[in-house]
Amino acid sequence: MNKLALIIRREFLAKVRNKTFIIMTFLSPLLIIGFTALIVFLGKMNNDKAKIIAYVDESQLFVSQDFEPSEDVTFIDFTGFNLDSAKVEAAKNYIYGLLYIPKKDSLNQIAQDLQFFSNESPNSSIVRNIERRVENRLGIIKLNEMGIASDQIEQAKFKADLKLSNFTGEARSKFVNEMKAIVGSIAGYFIMLFIIIYGTMVMRSVIEEKTSRIVEVIISSVKPFQLMMGKVLGTALAGILQFLIWVAVITGIFFFLIAFFDVNLAENQTKLTTDQMAMMTNSSDQVQLVMMEFMNLPLLSILLLYLFYFLGGFLLYSAMYAAIGAAVDNETDTQQFMMPVVMPLILGIYVGFATVLNDPHGPVSVVFSHIPFTSPIVMLMRIPFGVPWWEIIVSMSILILSFIFMIWFASKIYRIGILMYGKKPTYKDLYKWLKY
């Protein structure tokens, strides 16, 4: 068997047989789902408690309809109290806040002099909620004064509901952009996670060979470059295997959900028209639509590009990790060299979250999806939004050239580093090794 293949095989098996690998592979999807469920559950728990708000209406203009409970607030009438005692009562009864509507000559004055008392500063949705209620009532009173009857005003109220579709008439869920953002962020985040986790694995494995001194035996049989490449590729294969298992598990769960919500995938083929979509109003239809939208994403190309960018990004970064592992004697000495490796990855994530999700084709996103150190993350975040093929090809080519260069560069440090013991190297030493 070819030596490189032998090394790849050993590294792959060493990773895959590791207990942590096995546990993480099968446990992670469950953990992710579990955590998501937990977060949703906790969020629900938090929202379950609608805030209780007392009001003192001195203007006598408001009616009980104006204080119908909504999702996050309910109201108590404190109008019997004067303002000061109402405040005391509210505080005593742990009431969230107190709305004070003063008696004024003009509606405008009332609108201006509204007051809200509370211990915590209320969030904007509560403030908005209360303001809307007041504005609504004041508007009706004004219209009444102008001679328009209340039932006429009722008739003049409409509820607009945008139905989205693209120019060819295919329906879109309103969540489609959110979904693209979610798919993109998950992909980008996973790439970063994979690069760090598997890069560190490569580094550990180099340090292990160095400290156990087997490296000298191995490189008396193979070239250091072969050993490094074998290690990097073997580890990459383990990473890809793990990823594919996750994809399989998640796909399984997805199809389970489809069956559960009874989504008709055949409809997906015919594409819904806007009219058809208009009829889908209840929530299970919404779920169907979201799922169909998800299926409409270029999932296969996302998957393939994910694999490409993972491999490319991993080759680029793991070469650096391998060089760092070779340069030091133990893991604690790696700290000083880790910064320049991890920084671009974190930058990629921040750029991704800050710019790509809002403006996937803006200049910042485009530039960072071509810089090889950030392109695996940023480009993957952009892909669900649709990136022209030529851009992907340019970005891929830059990545390929960069990792070839980086591997060459790293192998020079690696070659010398694996035989150096004792001294903690500096950047200057690394530079010197390049020239040996």
Add this chain to the structure above:
Amino acid sequence: MSPILTVNNVDKSFGNFKALNKVSLEVEKGTIFGLLGPNGAGKTTLIRIINQITLPDAGEIYFDGKKLHPNDVYQLGYLPEERGLYKSMKVGEQAMYLAQLKGLSKQEALKRLKFWMEKFEIESWWNKKVEELSKGMAQKLQFIVTVLHQPKLLILDEPFSGFDPINANLIKDEILKLKEDGTTIIFSTHRMESVEELCDYIALIDKSNLILEGNVNDIKKKYKSNLFEVGLQTDHHDMIFKQLSAQFEVNYSQFKSIHNDLKMTIKLPENLSQNELITLLTQKATVNHFIEVVPTVNEIFIKAVQEN
């Protein structure tokens, strides 16, 4: 006999540090060649160059008559001074892996490994992880891995370190057996008694330079000081010692003897032969002990390094 290895004017520097300076040596086929030198002299660098781990800056290496080729690693076996195996890998799997890296096919590696493990009575270790082995056990495994592919040239750096006397002997016998089978062995060590015991040729490297090379006996002849250990049976120790002192360079000496001898060393002057000295001594007393002081490799080592 043609040389299996020729090192010709090899230079190697690391930055400003010169590790090897125009080193040339030849290793004859089927011999044991001792590569000696103080710590940091450049031995390991030379060994790494022969193993093609490092490239020389200048000079050539010839292996078996041809310029050293990357494929020659299959003909080389190297046991580095700092031993190492994958700790979490199983014994059998690991040995198979290393053997295949040296170019053996899977079947061939398996066959030979079984043979060696039976020979060293360690078949039962096959599924043990290396971290479960004692240091000596791991050393044994490492030795097997080094010789498994039947290299033409075996480079052993401190092969006996970490072995108890019984296992050290076992390894020594194996080394001698390999030599009989035609393997050439380069042997690097600081234990001079094993050099004395095993080596046919030695080379001494000090401060990046080769300062001594050749057949062990020739070198010993070169370093002999015409000193003789003499034991005389006499009642007049002081008188005879005084008489001899007038004529020769004489010192009291200590060696084992069953008699109450006058024990001393005498330096033979240039103008006198060994036989003439004996005749002279027999006229004075009974000669119980007369032996030429042959320098040990240890003494040669120290002397050569100090002179350098």
